[in-house]
Amino acid sequence: MIVDAVRRARLLAPDERIKILTGEALKAPLLRAVPDLDQSVFMVEPQAKGTGPALAWAAWETAKVDPEAVIVSIHADHVIQPESAFVELLHETVALAESTGQLFTIAVPPTRPETGYGYIEPGVELEGASKHTAFTVASFREKPDHDTVQEYIESGHLWNSGIFVWRASTVLSELRAIAPEIGAHLPLLDRSSPEEFFAQVPALSVDVSVLERSTRVCSVRANFEWDDVGTWEALARSREPDSNGNVVVGSGHVLDGTDNVVYAEEGTVITYGVDDLIVVQSGGKVLVTRTNLAAHLKDLLEMLPEDVRDGTA
16 A cells, blocks of 8 residues: 555655655565665654644654645555546645645545544635635534434535645644644754654644644545545455455454454464454454444554553554
8 A cells, every 4th residue: 555655646746755754663664665765755753643743743844945835645544546536636736725825635525424534514615726626624523423423424524534735834833823732842843853852742633633723724525536444444345355244364264253354464363253343463462343443443552551552553
């Protein structure tokens, strides 16, 4: 999937304008996946603190080169088809971000109730969009409960894809104004290094720190198919299930069970007589959870002891 993400990035910008934000443990595997990348593309986060601090750092470094540069933030765990439509829409969204100075996110019409996504309430349509529907965001809500999701879908809310387009200077201004948890620490990036910034800043998503608070958020409706496969449950959508709806990756066997996801990195995993479970064996640890809780694994990580959490992140 990183190969796909890098290919999309290269359709939008030359290599010297591409940056990959990641952790130290993933840098070597990413280089193996895309060996023609120069190591200068990597921005290695000293600690995993979520998308808020990570994108703040990216905006800070970009603004040092060109404050008015527009950042397009894409993810390596998205499935997007067709890419031609994606590229066309992103070019138009970049033009809108340049002309309006607003913060843009790509909105996707929901295809199922999904409590693990953010939801966008469309506001007033924007002028200046040539082909695609662009609008202000009346409200943004990150990961609502199931009953609220049903209400949102019925009232025309859209998924937040997590694909962001904004000027570096604009998002930094918003971080200072409405997200002091992050904005107050930005000077550390100039005075010292990313290590001190990441050591002091709290873990926070950009969705909660900026999108839920800002009055400058706009959106463009996606004209392509999109799916976020960043959860274990998403394997059931991206892999071919057996006749009982089970998806098995690696050496696994599901006996007398339906709608399970089994991922075995080492050894063999066997389930018997259970339904709607996710079983993951990876890195010397085993995770067992219900399918409907798969979108909330970040909450689980926060409850785990630090030594276990560090090994699982």
